[in-house]
Amino acid sequence: MDTFMLTITGRIGCFLLILGSAGIAIFLASDLANSLSPEYLFWGAVLLLAGFTLWRRGRKPARPPGAPSGRFRLLRSLHRSEHTENDLTSH
Secondary structure, three states, rough: OOOOOOOHHHHHHHHHHHHHHHHHHHHHHHHHOOOOOHHHHHHHHHHHHHHHHHHHHHHHEEOOOOOOOOOOOHHHHHHHHHHHHHHHHHH
């Protein structure tokens, strides 16, 4: 299973997908109410297309399992240097 993280571009794409879906839903509701508004269909389709494009471009693979995240690297390096100093002085 591929795991992906979203960049800011991908998040904007998701937002546009939601807006496009809402626009198409409003178009369908206007059709049921017998007051057809095709501009909602048009803008909904445009937002869906733009959102899908941005969403696809904005995905990046997550770091592989077991790879270090980089958090606390300063503390880890201090901890390692402390142990190497203790090992050298104890012998």
